[in-house]
Amino acid sequence: MSDKANSRELIDLRRIRGKLDRLRGRKYWRSLEELAETEEFKSFLQREFPENASEWTDPVGRRNFLRLMGASLALAGLGACTKQPLEKIVPYVKQPEELIPGRPLFYATASRLGGYGQGILVESHMGRPTKIEGNPDHPASLGATSAQVQAAILGLYDPDRSQVVRKTGRISTWDTFLQELGGPLQTQKAGGGGGLRILTETVTSPTLGALLAELLQQFPQARWHQWRAAGRDSVRQGARRAFGRFVETRYDLSRAEVIVSLGADFLFSGPGSLRYARDFAAGRRVHGGDGEMNRLYVVEATPTVTGSMADHRLAAQAGELEGLARSLAAELGVAVQGGGQSAHESWIRSVARDSSGRGGRCVVIAGEEAPAAVHALAHACNARLGAVGTTIHYTEPVEAQPTVELESLRRLSDDMQAGRVEVLLILGGNPVYDAPADLEFSEELDKVALRVHLSLYEDETSARCHWHIPAAHDLESWGDARAFDGTTSILQPLIQPLYGGKTDLEVVAALLGRPGARSYDLVREHWQQRTPGGDFDQLWRRSIHDGVVAGTQAAPVTVALQADWDSGPSEPPSSGLEVIFRADPAIGQGELSNNGWLQELPKPFTKLTWDNAVLMSPATAEDLHLTTGDRVVLSLGERRVEGPAWIIPGQADGTLCLHLGFGRTHAGRVGNRVGFNAYPLRTSDGLWHASGVQISRSGSGYRFASTQSHFAVQVEASSEAERRHLVREGTLENYRSHPEFVHEMGHEFPEDFTLYPPWEYSGYAWGMAIDLGACTGCNACVVACQSENNIPVVGKEQVILGREMHWIRVDGYFKGELDNPEFVHQPLPCQHCENAPCEVVCPVAATTHSPEGLNEMTYNRCVGTRYCSNNCPYKVRRFNFILYQDWETSSLELMRNPDVTVRSRGVMEKCSYCVQRINAARIDAKVAKRKIRDGEVRTACQAVCPSQAIVFGDINDPASQVSQWKADPLNYGILTELNTKPRTTYLARLRNPNPEISSE
Amino acid sequence: MGQTFHRSTNTLARVSIFGAVFILGAMAWLAATVYRSAYFTEVGESKEQPVMFSHKHHVNGLGVDCRYCHTSVEESAFAGIPPTETCMSCHSQIWSDSPMLEPVRESYRSGESLVWNRVHDLPDFVYFNHSIHLSKGIGCTTCHGQVDQMPLVWKANTLFMEWCLDCHRNPEKYVRPLPEVLNVDWRPPADQLEQGRALMQAYEIANLTNCSICHR
16 A cells, blocks of 8 residues: 555644634535545545546556547447347237336335335336335335335345355255255154244244244244344333333324434334334425424434434433433433433423423434333333323234344354254344354354255355255245334235245245245235135235235234333443444445445445444544544454544544444455444444443554545635525524525526526426425435436445446535534435536537426437536536446346436436436326326436425426425525526425524 | 658648548548448348238238237337237137248247347337327328338338438428328328428427437
8 A cells, every 4th residue: 555545634623623613604514524625625626526637637647548549439430330239029928917018017015124014116117127116005105215125126136146055055956955954854843843943033924923833833842033133122122111011112203293312213214214204304394384393302322314303413422321311201200210410401401391291292212222221211201291192102013923132042042052953944134244242143053953044145144054045035025014003015026036036934834844835825825814704805906906905003002101110220331432333324234235226325424335434523533543544443342343433523422333234254246345344343232332442543544435525516615705505594483584584595696697598498397396304314315316217336446536426416514513513415416407507518419408498418429528517516417437337247137227228438427307207207198188297207316205305396387396395485596696597496404493402 | 951852742742631531531421321221221121030920911911900919009118019829819710720820829839939030129228109109190101111011021211310300300291190190001192291280280299309308
């Protein structure tokens, strides 16, 4: 490595603090590098692609350039001298009903990410699934999906998925497996199954639950264990502590006026998050009227999507959370032990005062990563506030067999250690990689005589098992799953298993002596047996068609706090540094590591791609004399991990946050050796949080691929006239008393003062409005766009060069102080300017203006001058510097959207407002001799958005939703002082602060 | 010091400079000619097919409607190539022993599709939609030629972009009354331009030349 790479550019945090203090009024910044005005940031700001900007002035570079240009000119000429290759048409032998060639069909099914069902509709083009949309009829989706569920389509076609049955590494067959399993199974049967163990992930599937129950009847001594690394143990434990039994907690945020989150990232993670995001955003939407707005308080240790939406956010160490929860409970009048002093007394008191006396229209939510005691305290608070029945509903658990998974896994581990396990079937999951380190799962696993692993990939666990069975993907399987509220969906396959994978149902059925059973029959039988009388066939068809089985919501239960629910304050954490573990916001707990879309997804706040980091606050970094890019060793007792540090404003001081899911060794070509593995530090008594961690610096100069500085637009400037008001915010108070405040922030441009040709938009005029008050920064739009528009993955090295291809980016802004900033997310697709600077500079008319106001990009015309990109003030254009698209892997060809051109190298591209969807709707409308209805064209980003922050439509139609949004006083365009007249506009974000706190 | 080059070199230089222009021009002309030749465009060239299916016989001789086989032409981008089942709906009864139809029967028996050679193949960055053309009064023969006279189908037109634009810029030259779109015997009337303009009004045909109409 060169000296330059090794040199540490320590960011002078003291200077930054001083600078922020001097800046008056609202001050927005994107990164510490921006505040520190590092060379790298400046070059990203001023140059479009800094790495290659010196190509022309550097003699060697120039010679190279000329040589390559000469060769490509010659080859381009020769390339035209080929005849069009002969193509084939392969019709059906018997065409399926309802299929119209050339038109997609949508099938309802469900995703089971994390074990819980999320309803989806999958777009299928003549038998190949290409895009996932949310199912509007499903209560956990309401038409939205998460970024992870969007990316499942890439997971389906992943060429690295395991494709064959293997026995100790050698290729084998399913039939051989069944034969060889026969003997041990007979032995087990004779012994009542005393040595048989099944390990699954969290199971909500009623059919799988019933099959496993049947198995336990046939093998009475056998055990079924469940383990999911990023599971919901503390939710279940908290309920058990409070009520003496497992119950599911469901929130109704549409009725909440005040929401208090105790470490809960309820807008982003967890089985009900999409629904919660929708209800939360609806409860804050005041434009177009003078509605009320809910108020969100968040206590958290590391910045989360939910924290970024807070009206008041308190960064507190995870170890302090229980104390704060106790204080809150005490303030609310709950009889708790030790609810006395806390560091943030007045804050807590204000929160308590604000939530009381609202007739239960408030809710306290404890995080899935919070200790069980905090959950119990939250239950007590909610009971005290009268929220139960209003904003909180308790139901029967939705899992097939609710259990505290850590205890379950520990029992299995103990049994393995004692040699009591002879046959172990691991159905999904990857415990060798993600089990708590102190259980030494992989060592114990080796003591089992016969180990079988069913999974999508030949992963770390497969490598330690005798048999590996390729699993069928959810989009290839029949099955069922329950959502957060218990609603059951039947999963239907969109395609035959590409690699002959088996479902968990089929494997369990084989153990039950039904080796040939098909998932379809198993699921159907299960539901038939449980549907007494009536026309089952009709019910079955309806359930599959709708994607939900009617009337399967979990039954409500009435629970009361146990007398001894409060076991007193836990031991206070030892002072000093603490470490917290979180599922990665992109790749989760590690099961999605091989998904390129998710690896390259810029994570909220850090905008890191292809990496995880040891996240720490600026003050902590100063204390430890560390800076972003330093390699550090964390040790907790004898356990150590090494990773690079990253300074993240807004994190609690003294907290180090590690994201799980990285450092895989058997993930596949995409996910192997990306980032560092944090699991070795994670033990069973510190699943989410451990104190007393030691940190030391071991090196420096780690190169991150963060997009935080990419495509930056200068926001702050010395003079007011030069300041760009890209992000505009106000308070509800402002808005009510002075609704026009948003417009007074900007600089207006005189009308009609332009050299651009005038355009008349007589027909449709497409426009978009994005509500910054609703955008949570969850990134679902980015992946949805990638999936819809065949956008390639470029890899870490290219991201470092600033060449990521996402058509929509989510700019993250910090606001205010360095140590306790507020956050704003701003999704930025092409603005589709009416006076588009890119159009006039294109020498070959490859980017042009449509009569409907679209700024069109015609790939086959583009010669790659990049003038357009150079002239775009919003920096939304993306250039294919090299051949990013994979043209070789045949499975990926099936994945692509046939309605969008697959771009090659040397071509500029950008957001098209999903012109393929507009055209499809326009043609349908014209054939039917009507106009396109409002809401008929939904862009991919709009359709997926959990909080409905994006609307799109015809701005010439005053009744359209987008026109109404744009008529709101909160509506503004960015960089309108350049007279670009963008068609994409934003609604300023409103906050609803508690006057009691903000006046402090 | 004497001149390095003789005076006659000037002439040589002039000839070669102007010559080069002519040679380059000739090369460009040649390339353009070859590019537009039937060798390249395959206009009028029928393609070998697994079954020697004759449109002439089925359309002209038997009067089968286009949509009997091309079922989705009115509702989809793709007109549809008939599944083997469609062939068998007649040919299980008539000509059921014909050796020419053996591949069809074989496909039906085995479940393996017939694999046809594509005649009209647009580049992958062009998105053509049949349904909208039919519903705006562009007939089959306008683009596909007299299919009823083709034993094996060939391309009647180049499918070049300039050919598309000829109509997209001046639809009045080709648009016909809606009831006639499937009529292979329709011929433009003497006052086509006038009638075409009236039809354009009636069918609200406009805005056909921006790029994203065909490219996306």
